[in-house]
Amino acid sequence: MTMVITGNSKLQSEVEDLCDVNIDACIQCGTCTGGCSGIELMEYGPRQIIQLIKLNQRKILLESRAIWMCVSCHICEDRCPAKIKITSLMDTLREMACKDSKTKSNAQIQFHKLYIKQVKSFGRSHESMLTVALSMKGTPLPPLRLMKDLITRMRVDIKPPHRPDKSYRLAIKRLEKGGSIGHGN
Amino acid sequence: MATKTVSYFPGCSLHGLAKPFDTSTRLVCGKIGINLQEPNDWNCCGATSAHSIDHSLNLTLGARNLYLVEKSGSNTVTAPCAACFSNLKRSSIELQDPKKRQLASQLVGENLKEVEKVSVIHLLELLSDHSISKSIKQNMKYRFTDLKIVCYYGCLTVRPNEESDPEADSSENPQSMDKLLGALGADVRDWSHKSECCGGSHSLCGPDLANIRTDEVLRQAIASGADVIAVACPLCHSNLEFRLHALQAKGKQIPVVFFTQLLGLALGYTVKEVGLNKMLVNSFPWREKLTLA
Ligand code: SF4
Ligand code: SF4
Numbered sequence: 001m002t003m004v005i006t007g008n009s010k011l012q013s014e015v016e017d018l019c020d021v022n023i024d025a026c027i028q029c030g031t032c033t034g035g036c037s038g039i040e041l042m043e044y045g046p047r048q049i050i051q052l053i054k055l056n057q058r059k060i061l062l063e064s065r066a067i068w069m070c071v072s073c074h075i076c077e078d079r080c081p082a083k084i085k086i087t088s089l090m091d092t093l094r095e096m097a098c099k100d101s102k103t104k105s106n107a108q109i110q111f112h113k114l115y116i117k118q119v120k121s122f123g124r125s126h127e128s129m130l131t132v133a134l135s136m137k138g139t140p141l142p143p144l145r146l147m148k149d150l151i152t153r154m155r156v157d158i159k160p161p162h163r164p165d166k167s168y169r170l171a172i173k174r175l176e177k178g179g180s181i182g183h184g185n
Numbered sequence: 186m187a188t189k190t191v192s193y194f195p196g197c198s199l200h201g202l203a204k205p206f207d208t209s210t211r212l213v214c215g216k217i218g219i220n221l222q223e224p225n226d227w228n229c230c231g232a233t234s235a236h237s238i239d240h241s242l243n244l245t246l247g248a249r250n251l252y253l254v255e256k257s258g259s260n261t262v263t264a265p266c267a268a269c270f271s272n273l274k275r276s277s278i279e280l281q282d283p284k285k286r287q288l289a290s291q292l293v294g295e296n297l298k299e300v301e302k303v304s305v306i307h308l309l310e311l312l313s314d315h316s317i318s319k320s321i322k323q324n325m326k327y328r329f330t331d332l333k334i335v336c337y338y339g340c341l342t343v344r345p346n347e348e349s350d351p352e353a354d355s356s357e358n359p360q361s362m363d364k365l366l367g368a369l370g371a372d373v374r375d376w377s378h379k380s381e382c383c384g385g386s387h388s389l390c391g392p393d394l395a396n397i398r399t400d401e402v403l404r405q406a407i408a409s410g411a412d413v414i415a416v417a418c419p420l421c422h423s424n425l426e427f428r429l430h431a432l433q434a435k436g437k438q439i440p441v442v443f444f445t446q447l448l449g450l451a452l453g454y455t456v457k458e459v460g461l462n463k464m465l466v467n468s469f470p471w472r473e474k475l476t477l478a
Contacts, residue, residue, distance in 0.1 A: 037340065037382035040397050069394060072233055073382035074271065074344035078356050091236050098238045108237075111390035115234035116242065123228040127201040134389065146430055146465075150202070153463040157201035165226045167294060171245055174292050180241040181288045 009056035019092040025082040026050045032076035032086055042066035046076050046086050049093070062097040068108040070094075110137055120172050123164030128156050191311060192259035193221035194250065196269035196419075197229055203266070203419030205460025209445040210265050210308060212459065216452050217320040219311070224253035224262075231276070232268035233386040241292070247276025248289035251300040265308040265445070267341035267418035268385070274305040275345060307342050308445070309417050310352065313361040318368065325478045326453035328370035332474040335374050335411040336362040336444070337402065339421040340382040356380055362417055362444050369451045370478075376409040378402045383424040399428040407437055412474075415444040426465045440466045450475060 008016075012023050026047075033045030044052060044066045052061050061067065070090040077086045097103045114133050118125050135141045150156050199207035214221050227250055229235070231243035250273060254262045264270040280286050281301050290297040312318065338359045346356040354361045359380055367373045383402060384395030403425065406414050416422045425441045432438075442464060449459035456462055 037384070037398060038394055041394055069387075071382055071385040071387055071394065072237065073340035073385065075340055075380075075382060078344050078346055091238075091240060094238050095240060107391040108387075111386075112234035112238045116239060119229045119231075119235065119246070120242075123226070124200075125197040125229055127198070130389075139390065142427075143431065146427060149430065149465055153465070155202050155204065155463055157204075159200070164228060168226065168228055168249065171249060171293050174294070175242055175245055179245075179288075179292045181244050181285055181292070 009054055011056045011058045011061075012053050014096075015053055015089065015092055018096070019085065019088045021085050021089050022082075023050060023053055023084070026084055027082055029081060031079050031081065032084075035075045035079055037071050037073045037075060038066070038069035041069040046070075046090070049089075050084070050086075061093060062100055062103060067093045067097060068106055107139065110134075110139075118161075122161040123168050124162045126157060126161045128158065129161065188218040188220060189317075190220040190222055190259065192254040192257060192262040193223050194227060194230070194254075194262050194264040194266075194269055194273065195223065196264060196266040198266055198419035198423075202423050203443075205463050206265055206419055206422070206443040206445060209443055209449045209454075209459040212454055213312075213321075213445050213448045213452060216324055217317060219317065221263075222257060222259065224250065224257050227253055230264075230266075230269040230272045232272040236272060236275070243272070244276055244279060244285070244289055245292045247273055248280060248286075248297055248300060249293045249295075251277055251280065251303045251305075252293055252295050252297055254303050255299050260302055261304050261306060261311075263306050263308050263311045265417070266420075267307065267339050268420055270305060270307040271341035271344060277301070277303060277305050278345070278347075307417070309338075309342060309361045309365070310354070312365060312448075313354075318365060321365070321448065321452070322368055324453075325369065325451050327451050327475045328478040329366075329447070329451070330370060330474050330476045331372060332370075333372045333374055333410055333412045334366055334415050334447075335376045335406045335409050335413075336366065336379060337406065337414050337416045337421055337425075337441075338362060338380045339416065339418045340380060340385075342417050343380055362415060366415060366444060366447060369447065371447070374409045374411055376405055376411075378405045383418075383421045385420055385424075388420075388424050388427065395424050396428060399424050403428065403436075403439065407439055411439065413447075414439055414441045415447060416441060417444050430465050438466050440464065451478070 030047045033047045074087050195207050231246040235243035286297050343354050343356040343359050363373045384398035388395035446459040
């Protein structure tokens, strides 16, 4: 079957509105996929993801494993001859998936949410508290031998978490009231 | 000795697992007259979780940090953590857009008019400055004789890479760390995985990918004949170190150290002072390779 694409898909317009990319500039060369750091565990590489956006495959994309296996390494966009900001595009797709009520949680979503919760309350992340919080959600603790070796080498942060200034807490409050800034770089 | 004050963004990791990176960075900078100024109440840079699923939060976090730098009177901020560097730089590029700046101003609650003037550089770029690298050479107490090093930059010390920036290192074959450590007499090897990714923050939420990436990096580093891997990112460091620790019974071990620890040794600090005694893989089997300069 030959497929003729006329005009931009709805998904393409939606994505382009959210982040600063020009999907049409993609020449499907595959350079991005060739060097992708998450490719072994993705069912679609970044080149295919661009194609799926053009084909309006919203459900497939937002439910894909691929968007969560992207580690934001910037290698794809660094090499892309069309200068497409693929790393931002992946961020955008993940954010769209998180906002979609049909998206099932996974290890990455769980991690990001815990991390963000911590950053919102303390202004910074705290490795040991994060590790404990993750384990309470079912992520196995690091191997015992590793924890022991880190503790004896005094590599584990045992200080109480940071207490951010009022200016920080106010900024978070404004965000939670719905302040937002569109995607970009 | 020239003194220079620069804003210093340690980031969350350097207060935790990567503390030796922070300690050795402060020692090295102190010795050569760079005054590192930590902006008061800096917050998380936003990597990786905030930019992954909450862009508004990410830009607010970045904008507030850049504002704090500007408020402290500095126009340059340096980050030793590659993820902090890369994400702050991404925010600063985004804030060049006046519309974004205005929205971010509302969220941060400050006028962000001037933040576009703050330049974000990785610690490697700061130390590669001609007069600073000269100062390192002048202060050298020891040199490395016949120590074979591979420099592992990881993906984010050199990305996003702006073609318009003439000072930026190459993202495919970076040289800054090679030059800094080469100047200490080390035998710096060329190798294939200088700026490949280590799997980043995935190590905490599903280690499969981090294992694939780190195995590849370790294999290539060992194949190059190196005695030690020098890194410039806390995530690269912990990913490689944890993987080596897990493979202790089976695989060949190779020390993974922060490049600032090697600079510190050459400047006369002890193994303990630069925190090499805190590494998981014995990091000084090559101690005899340190000779008086
Ligand atoms: S590298 Fe760029 S142009 Fe080539 S397939 Fe990927 S997105 Fe398209
Ligand atoms: S940023 Fe994501 S999509 Fe791009 S190369 Fe890295 S892992 Fe792959």
